Amino acid sequence: MSNDWYSDFVNSGFGKSIAGTVGLPPVPRLRRYEPGQPLLSGPALLGTATASGRVAKVVRSLLTDLGVEVHEDPQAPVGGGSSTSKVAAGIVDATGLSSPADLAAIQGFLTPVMRRVGPSGRILVIGDVPGEAGAPSVRAARRALEGLVRSAAKEARYGATVNLVHVADGAENDIESTLRFFLSSRSAFVDGQRLEVGTVPGFAGSSQGVDWDKPLAGRTAVVTGAARGIGATVAKTLRRDGATVICVDVPAAGDALARTANDVGGSALQLDITADHAPATLLDHAQRHGGLDVVVHNAGITRDKLLANQDRDRWNSVIDVNLNAQLAINDALLASDVFHRGGRIVTVSSMAGIAGNRGQTAYGASKAGVIGMVDATAPLLVEKDATINAVAPGFIETDMTAAMPVGTREAGRRLSSMTQGGLPIDVAETIAWFAQGASYAVNGQVLRVDGQNYLGA
Amino acid sequence: MPSAPSSPRRAAIVGANRIPFARSNGAYARASNQDMLTAALDGLVARFGLAGERLGEVASGAVLKHSRDFNLTREAVLGSRLSAATPTYDLQQACGTSLQTTLQVANKIALGQIESGVASGVDTTSDAPIEVNDDLRRVLLAANRAKSTAGVVKALAGLRPGQIVPEIPANKEPRTGMSMGEHAAQTAAAWGISRTAQDEITVASHQHLAAAYDRGFFDDLLTPYLGLTKDNNLRADSTLEGLAKLKPVFRPAGYPDTEATMTAANSTPLTDGAATVLLASDEWAAERNLPVLAHFVDAETAAVDYVHGDEGLLMAPTYAVPRLLERNGLTLQDFDFYEFHEAFASTILATFAAWEDPIFCKERLGLDGPLGTFDKTKLNVAGSSLATGHPFAATGARIVPTLAKLLHEKSQRDGTAGRGLISICAAGGQGVVAILEA
Numbered sequence: 001m002s003n004d005w006y007s008d009f010v011n012s013g014f015g016k017s018i019a020g021t022v023g024l025p026p027v028p029r030l031r032r033y034e035p036g037q038p039l040l041s042g043p044a045l046l047g048t049a050t051a052s053g054r055v056a057k058v059v060r061s062l063l064t065d066l067g068v069e070v071h072e073d074p075q076a077p078v079g080g081g082s083s084t085s086k087v088a089a090g091i092v093d094a095t096g097l098s099s100p101a102d103l104a105a106i107q108g109f110l111t112p113v114m115r116r117v118g119p120s121g122r123i124l125v126i127g128d129v130p131g132e133a134g135a136p137s138v139r140a141a142r143r144a145l146e147g148l149v150r151s152a153a154k155e156a157r158y159g160a161t162v163n164l165v166h167v168a169d170g171a172e173n174d175i176e177s178t179l180r181f182f183l184s185s186r187s188a189f190v191d192g193q194r195l196e197v198g199t200v201p202g203f204a205g206s207s208q209g210v211d212w213d214k215p216l217a218g219r220t221a222v223v224t225g226a227a228r229g230i231g232a233t234v235a236k237t238l239r240r241d242g243a244t245v246i247c248v249d250v251p252a253a254g255d256a257l258a259r260t261a262n263d264v265g266g267s268a269l270q271l272d273i274t275a276d277h278a279p280a281t282l283l284d285h286a287q288r289h290g291g292l293d294v295v296v297h298n299a300g301i302t303r304d305k306l307l308a309n310q311d312r313d314r315w316n317s318v319i320d321v322n323l324n325a326q327l328a329i330n331d332a333l334l335a336s337d338v339f340h341r342g343g344r345i346v347t348v349s350s351m352a353g354i355a356g357n358r359g360q361t362a363y364g365a366s367k368a369g370v371i372g373m374v375d376a377t378a379p380l381l382v383e384k385d386a387t388i389n390a391v392a393p394g395f396i397e398t399d400m401t402a403a404m405p406v407g408t409r410e411a412g413r414r415l416s417s418m419t420q421g422g423l424p425i426d427v428a429e430t431i432a433w434f435a436q437g438a439s440y441a442v443n444g445q446v447l448r449v450d451g452q453n454y455l456g457a
Numbered sequence: 458m459p460s461a462p463s464s465p466r467r468a469a470i471v472g473a474n475r476i477p478f479a480r481s482n483g484a485y486a487r488a489s490n491q492d493m494l495t496a497a498l499d500g501l502v503a504r505f506g507l508a509g510e511r512l513g514e515v516a517s518g519a520v521l522k523h524s525r526d527f528n529l530t531r532e533a534v535l536g537s538r539l540s541a542a543t544p545t546y547d548l549q550q551a552c553g554t555s556l557q558t559t560l561q562v563a564n565k566i567a568l569g570q571i572e573s574g575v576a577s578g579v580d581t582t583s584d585a586p587i588e589v590n591d592d593l594r595r596v597l598l599a600a601n602r603a604k605s606t607a608g609v610v611k612a613l614a615g616l617r618p619g620q621i622v623p624e625i626p627a628n629k630e631p632r633t634g635m636s637m638g639e640h641a642a643q644t645a646a647a648w649g650i651s652r653t654a655q656d657e658i659t660v661a662s663h664q665h666l667a668a669a670y671d672r673g674f675f676d677d678l679l680t681p682y683l684g685l686t687k688d689n690n691l692r693a694d695s696t697l698e699g700l701a702k703l704k705p706v707f708r709p710a711g712y713p714d715t716e717a718t719m720t721a722a723n724s725t726p727l728t729d730g731a732a733t734v735l736l737a738s739d740e741w742a743a744e745r746n747l748p749v750l751a752h753f754v755d756a757e758t759a760a761v762d763y764v765h766g767d768e769g770l771l772m773a774p775t776y777a778v779p780r781l782l783e784r785n786g787l788t789l790q791d792f793d794f795y796e797f798h799e800a801f802a803s804t805i806l807a808t809f810a811a812w813e814d815p816i817f818c819k820e821r822l823g824l825d826g827p828l829g830t831f832d833k834t835k836l837n838v839a840g841s842s843l844a845t846g847h848p849f850a851a852t853g854a855r856i857v858p859t860l861a862k863l864l865h866e867k868s869q870r871d872g873t874a875g876r877g878l879i880s881i882c883a884a885g886g887q888g889v890v891a892i893l894e895a
Contacts, residue, residue, distance in 0.1 A: 251673070262503050265509060
């Protein structure tokens with residue numbers, strides 16, 4: 001399966017001893033989600049920065065309901081062990097900061113946590129939304145968390161992640177699916193990132209009665225570009241989580257598409273999404289399944305050329321597939337009852353759309369355009385209690401990356417906090433979380449799934 | 458479970474899937490009938506979300522079949538994503554096979570015996586069975602029957618070098634020793650079918666098929682297979698001038714003064730492929746929110762005595778159609794689409810000529826006057842066998858959904874009902890014809 005020979009080597013018995021002796025960077029094996037897996041594999045430390053923190057009690061209630069051992073003192077002995085025993089997670093409620101001076105409490109909590117968090121552990125900082133603060137000192141303190149988290153993520157080892165969630169004022173009871181995502185191994189390759197919850201006003205939904213083993217039960221999803229690669233994995237992941245999946249790809253990829261559709265017990269729709277009739281055909285097909293709850297815009301193409309050598313046809317084909325087709329389908333979804341109330345649109349942007357990539361002006365433009373589309377569409381979807389979010393993958397191990405020159409590929413893998421490429425499942429897990437009904441308060445977000453790749457901020 | 462209706466209902470054609478057809482010994486040279494049929498079934502299952510479903514039945518068949526494939530359809534279903542509880546059977550009626558399986562499945566649905574079924578057909582001329590010749594077979598069977606070593610040795614003493622020559626299936630009629638093309642050449646000569654008329658049919662077939670692909674007509678009728686995304690016999694740039702340069706390949710025996718007119722282009726090539734059609738009751742389709750493209754109305758099968766009876770081998774549809782029309786109170790002109798299997802361009806032209814001939818219609822068909830002609834712009838408007846190729850048993854299951862979709866498009870576009878006629882000639886002097894409506 002793995003074509004990452006370096007990772008295989010440093011994880012072998014002999015390789016480990018060599019790597020330890022000469023100082024080769026280790027490549028941690030990441031814990032990934034399997035159905036039935038507990039949210040955390042061990043105890044959690046839960047700290048509060050200020051007395052006015054508003055999320056700690058929500059977090060505590062979730063963890064204790066799940067039977068997780070929770071301690072407030074970061075030096076507490078855990079699991080019958082000592083004050084240095086490993087923990088699975090360190091969570092800090094950083095809401096209610098009034099000035100940068102309050103940051104010291106966070107440092108005081110996280111310093112021992114950084115030493116105690118185990119392999120594939122989770123450090124999660126939960127703060128207020130900087131833009132909601134008026135006073136410069138408050139906003140400075142809130143914004144400071146981002147630099148703290150991004151830096152700590154670069155220090156965390158053995159597959160541990162450090163992420164930041166900004167919770168809008170009043171949304172503290174709407175964070176359960178987000179907490180579950182960032183604390184679980186579903187977020188294995190999400191590191192050093194920031195996400196906002198509840199920042200698009202007017203959201204509505206509930207986590208009541210959710211079957212967290214099948215969070216997509218009863219929902220119908222469409223996945224474009226589902227024949228192979230990340231799209232096929234997304235289809236399987238949505239199915240695993242309970243959805244009925246309509247698999248879409250171009251007619252020429254129909255044989256692989258049929259395999260994916262049959263693997264997930266869904267249906268296959270051979271469709272060129274850039275065709276004028278594509279939105280109507282898609283909605284028509286969805287009626288077979290009683291309508292649509294989730295649309296995953298995964299289909300994308302690259303036609304890489306240096307800008308100096310680019311031509312109009314290649315340029316247009318990238319913009320058409322990666323951007324125009326999504327815009328046209330979204331318009332149709334907004335106008336149609338076939339796209340149900342409480343629907344979810346999830347689209348795939350890219351690291352190249354954030355940081356840019358040599359030879360990828362068209363691709364980078366299309367993927368940055370996707371982010372603009374998400375920004376503008378999010379408020380439009382509120383009236384349908386729907387959301388739109390984007391995942392921005394970094395270096396993900398696919399057939400495409402396997403064909404890269406060795407130097408480029410190794411740089412893509414190693415120049416990240418995880419010192420490895422991600423897997424299609426990492427992208428799929430993020431999409432599946434956005435797709436949950438319980439993620440109703442997560443709207444207009446772009447989340448990088450890149451192991452904190454050093455390309456782009 | 459609905460009870461059997463008192464009067465037959467019409468079976469619905471829900472949709473279809475086939476693999477692209479491939480010229481012999483090309484893209485599918487290493488694919489078996491079972492491989493191709495399984496792939497076509499799996500594409501159908503995917504298109505309609507039928508993974509794990511138990512259907513009423515799957516009926517299929519192949520003309521060229523290995524003896525080990527006695528349960529070809531059952532083996533394909535067991536290897537497919539359909540429920541293993543889906544019953545199957547094999548049927549073989551030469552080139553009429555999968556129109557006949559369509560008829561079987563449609564009839565069972567009409568009678569309420571089943572609610573859903575797949576009609577299909579498959580053929581390979583690349584992975585054809587090769588047998589030992591009869592002489593060698595007799596020697597080997599005798600050796601197998603022998604009860605002592607001495608007996609085996611005695612039996613094997615009958616081995617001769619000539620027995621090494623294998624029996625390869627040939628495209629010829631056992632009772633005449635003539636190939637199908639030679640038969641068709643005689644019919645073409647008898648009816649005075651011109652080379653130009655045949656080439657015009659051929660060019661139209663290629664152009665219509667190419668246009669159908671271009672407008673995405675096959676996007677929900679076909680799934681790529683082994684790297685092919687289109688029928689590889691298709692020549693979109695086919696022209697009359699180009700075809701006129703080809704040398705004839707079949708000479709009409711017994712017509713010394715008649716010019717040979719049949720070429721490799723206006724005759725169908727040997728082809729590999731598989732095709733499937735999903736049929737169901739309207740209720741079954743409605744329960745699953747599946748579309749109904751058209752309904753299967755009626756069908757007729759005819760046979761002619763081409764051995765002693767002075768009739769052309771492939772002329773049976775000429776007899777079947779008037780019988781079908783009469784039973785349904787229709788005339789030849791009452792159709793919006795005509796789907797005639799182009800075994801040879803000359804075959805359908807001879808059929809048309811016969812229907813315009815008052816003597817033939819009176820003496821052979823027993824009609825008062827000629828059946829007449831029809832608007833040829835309605836003929837094979839999405840291309841037919843000359844362009845797609847012709848895997849014998851798969852052709853009916855290619856044509857049925859093509860017509861069903863054409864009728865569905867028309868009814869969506871005009872809001873009016875439509876009717877289409879299918880005609881397929883078959884080896885052995887047989888022919889199957891059918892009517893669809895939408």
